[in-house]
Amino acid sequence: MNRLIKTLEQKPSNLLNLFFTAGFPYLTDTITILKTLQNSEVDIVEIGMPYSDPLADGTTIQESSTIALKNGMKLQLLFEQLNSIKEDNNIPIILMGYYNQLLQYGLDRFLDDCKNAGVDGLIIPDLPLSEYEAVLKDKLEARDIAISFLITPNTSTERVDLIKRASTGFVYVVADNSITGKSKDISDEQIQYFKRTKKLMDTKPHLIGFGIKDNTSFRQACDYANGAIIGSAFIKALKEMKDLEQEIPKWVKSIKTNEVIPNS
Amino acid sequence: MQKIQINDDGFYGAFGGAYIPEMLYKNVDDLKNQYLKIIESDSFQKEYHQLLKDYVGRPSPLYYSKNLSQKYNAKIYLKREDLNHTGAHKINNTIGQILIAQRMGKTRIIAETGAGQHGVATATVCALMGLECIVYMGEVDIERQAPNVARMKMLGAEVRAATSGSKTLKDATNEAIRDWINNPNDTFYIIGSVVGPHPYPDMVAKLQAVISEEIKKQLLEKENRGHPDYIIACVGGGSNAAGAFYHYLNEKSTQLIIVEAAGMGIHTGESAATSVLGSQGIIHGSKTLLMQDEDGQIIEPYSISAGLDYPGIGPLHAHLIDSERAHVFSVTDKEALQAGLELSRLEGIIPALETSHALAVLDKMKFTSKEIVVINLSGRGDKDLATYMKHCL
Numbered sequence: 001m002n003r004l005i006k007t008l009e010q011k012p013s014n015l016l017n018l019f020f021t022a023g024f025p026y027l028t029d030t031i032t033i034l035k036t037l038q039n040s041e042v043d044i045v046e047i048g049m050p051y052s053d054p055l056a057d058g059t060t061i062q063e064s065s066t067i068a069l070k071n072g073m074k075l076q077l078l079f080e081q082l083n084s085i086k087e088d089n090n091i092p093i094i095l096m097g098y099y100n101q102l103l104q105y106g107l108d109r110f111l112d113d114c115k116n117a118g119v120d121g122l123i124i125p126d127l128p129l130s131e132y133e134a135v136l137k138d139k140l141e142a143r144d145i146a147i148s149f150l151i152t153p154n155t156s157t158e159r160v161d162l163i164k165r166a167s168t169g170f171v172y173v174v175a176d177n178s179i180t181g182k183s184k185d186i187s188d189e190q191i192q193y194f195k196r197t198k199k200l201m202d203t204k205p206h207l208i209g210f211g212i213k214d215n216t217s218f219r220q221a222c223d224y225a226n227g228a229i230i231g232s233a234f235i236k237a238l239k240e241m242k243d244l245e246q247e248i249p250k251w252v253k254s255i256k257t258n259e260v261i262p263n264s
Numbered sequence: 265m266q267k268i269q270i271n272d273d274g275f276y277g278a279f280g281g282a283y284i285p286e287m288l289y290k291n292v293d294d295l296k297n298q299y300l301k302i303i304e305s306d307s308f309q310k311e312y313h314q315l316l317k318d319y320v321g322r323p324s325p326l327y328y329s330k331n332l333s334q335k336y337n338a339k340i341y342l343k344r345e346d347l348n349h350t351g352a353h354k355i356n357n358t359i360g361q362i363l364i365a366q367r368m369g370k371t372r373i374i375a376e377t378g379a380g381q382h383g384v385a386t387a388t389v390c391a392l393m394g395l396e397c398i399v400y401m402g403e404v405d406i407e408r409q410a411p412n413v414a415r416m417k418m419l420g421a422e423v424r425a426a427t428s429g430s431k432t433l434k435d436a437t438n439e440a441i442r443d444w445i446n447n448p449n450d451t452f453y454i455i456g457s458v459v460g461p462h463p464y465p466d467m468v469a470k471l472q473a474v475i476s477e478e479i480k481k482q483l484l485e486k487e488n489r490g491h492p493d494y495i496i497a498c499v500g501g502g503s504n505a506a507g508a509f510y511h512y513l514n515e516k517s518t519q520l521i522i523v524e525a526a527g528m529g530i531h532t533g534e535s536a537a538t539s540v541l542g543s544q545g546i547i548h549g550s551k552t553l554l555m556q557d558e559d560g561q562i563i564e565p566y567s568i569s570a571g572l573d574y575p576g577i578g579p580l581h582a583h584l585i586d587s588e589r590a591h592v593f594s595v596t597d598k599e600a601l602q603a604g605l606e607l608s609r610l611e612g613i614i615p616a617l618e619t620s621h622a623l624a625v626l627d628k629m630k631f632t633s634k635e636i637v638v639i640n641l642s643g644r645g646d647k648d649l650a651t652y653m654k655h656c657l
Binding site: 056 | 281283286287289290291428429441442445446448449543544545546547548549556557559
């Protein structure tokens, strides 16, 4: 069974989905990070396939992508890395990237490689629903790979319904009308939007992402969704870390609990 | 030949569409639902044409170039878009889009610019209408197009440097799109070319179509026939070409000639010749031809001309090339510089470097003396004087 679906079914609350960019800060860190996250409190990992022109990302993630590409990250290499750790990985893996990457790699080749490498889900922010239905839906279903689409505060109720039905994984609730990496606190307006969304989602698993950066915002998001996605804040933290294996578990813990972690 | 037109989903053949993140969906959808209604309304048409006439100075002349005609053995006409207010065709589009923005209740305008011509044209209409204006421009372009940066500032616009990637037009476009994502409610994005998600390519083509509308009338007066044998235009994203081709798209007796920038040479790794080096993919929300590697990473283009330094082309042009409706020539930096110098000396007109690429094609084609050739003289060369001076004088 698809591990992502299983996780969403078995653990309906406080899910932590951690995003990082493949090949960042160094080329083989994809493996190091994934290994380090085993047996941590991370429920889902979302791995960014670095792209030259990431329209839906903020500057933090774009910079990490630029570095990863300079490091030599390629899709084929990412799949090799994922295959090399496949047996040791117990966390559901989502790949996030742009539709052009899939098109050039070849849709079937990409999805076959996903399947072989143990990828459970995809997030392709610039994939139109109509193109998904016409071109990708059957291919994903045949391989038991889930897909998550995004909603924003500006997404109409009718469209939320379409997206809810199209998403076979969770629905990705974009917390703010802005792009990733902005650090500000969650506003009352956002809370209203989360409440509205929670009602619309009903039993559909949904995670809140964009702007989640610490224990406070994580817990706030978890009040209104099945969990939250942290991207830019983790990328920023990774950039500062000297020893990933030592420091990542501490960082994850700082998100999950509100204990102050002393700087060692 | 099938009629060339856009379908309801915004595709010309296999090219176009709207491949955008959900954060842009509402903005683009609102525009898609309103642009035709607005453009076709009497109030828009009246204000648009009034401004084109009295503010821009249209119709732009269709000038019979005696000296070029003699040299290249054809009847060569220059469509003088360089004589428009702000010195290029770009203002046709910005006048139209700002009227659309106003009718949609938007109060803040953003734009991207390469050579700075679109930035200046946007800053100009924002000054005219009293709207806030932010122009994204690649750091590299800010340096090589300093006069246009000064003009934008003089006009009250804020010029923001795009510092990612190649720091040119592609990256300025990314930054403008990001700005729009971050400001979805009050902001209107005036795209400068026939690129981007549907409806932009169609909307910009329609606003530039005034160029070919005028050519038709002017040619009928001068030659007693409305269609030329050839229309030649340079293509970066392709807005001046789209405007010059628009009313001839389904006129088979007119050959459409697209000229793209070969930079240092098509296969030197320093080029922007998308039709040769590109393949089908997605850039800035549109399925089209673009320069990319096997992983779909967009390859940074190069051209001496900042306006042609773009790794894709508009989906209309991709379709024209794919369906063999248009023929493509590639012109190197050197050939363009030479052609720019030639026009200056033969006709007393200093063309923009972009336009010089179109002019350079004359030397690559064979005509018969009765054939009518229209070259879209898309812009004037004041902004490029430093480059011309460095290489030609």
